[in-house]
Amino acid sequence: MADSAAFELACTVLERDTPLSRLEARGTIRLTIKAAGLDSRSVTPDQMAVVAANLLSGELASRGVGDGDRVCSTLRRELDGVETSGAVETPDAVFARLGGV
């Protein structure tokens, strides 16, 4: 299963706007979304925006990227244009439905 569009965009922004290499950028995003309990294959633009707002700046600072806040703002802005692909139903969506019987 391929990584989600939101994940790919976040990697692209980090690679473009920070000194991190492609591999470092992808690793940073992967670790950050994992710390948020998310998965690179299913993370949505909304979830990625929350991660960018709350966790990513700190992760970038720990990797010596100084202008993390600016990068995160850019990422959140660009995530607005990404459409959510609703291909696979997530387990929490199923359990939400089952509870609303």
Added chain:
Amino acid sequence: MEIIAGLSVGCLILTALLVAIKTFALWSRTRGTPELMLAMYLTCCTVIGYPLTIATTRFSPAEMLPLHLGVPVLMSAGVICLLFFTLKVFRPAALWARVLVALAILMLATGGIAFFFELTSETPRPIEQLLGVNLINTIPIAFAYFWATGESLGYYRQLRLRLRLGLAEVAIVNRVLLWGLMTLAAGIAVVIGLIGMVLGTFLSAPFVLAFSCLGIAHASCLFLAFHPPGWYTDWLTRRTPAEAI
């Protein structure tokens, strides 16, 4: 002891019946596969299968052969529904999961056929002596429960992290946890049942007490997960995400 056992069985069957009816009703509106699998699992294994399994301890195969032949079929059907529920909800695209489900179904079918031939033979052995057949039947059932537990509790761990960022709802996180605990209780009961059968002490007091406690835990988790009373949902939503995890 008998009162506790009766209470446990009654609570579990009634709770499963309630949740199964509600889930069938939900399925009639949504036509979702997970709803159907959950409702079928509860109906086959708990609402009908569980009391009939207890009945098999009261009547020998010679007295009631159709009961002894029907129960494994019913329980296997329920377990297969549970396997498909876990597959569909947690691992819809994983090839390894499909292979494991297929293997489990194959084992259930093999065990069922072996059980059928044993019971319909001229001199059927008592169930306590059918260790091989019992193992073939029990392994996929235990796998179905413990796999569901592993997937649920693993997903619960992810949801806890999301909760801190406001990316998950407390009620849903709790429901996933309760489902994991419910399947864990059922899985432990299956393993204890096998041990009891091997030792020939299936109906001894310690085993009945263990089954009763696990049954009450099972029923409580099922009820709170899928039919939570108002006070419980209020209590959950009052807790901050930090407290809830």
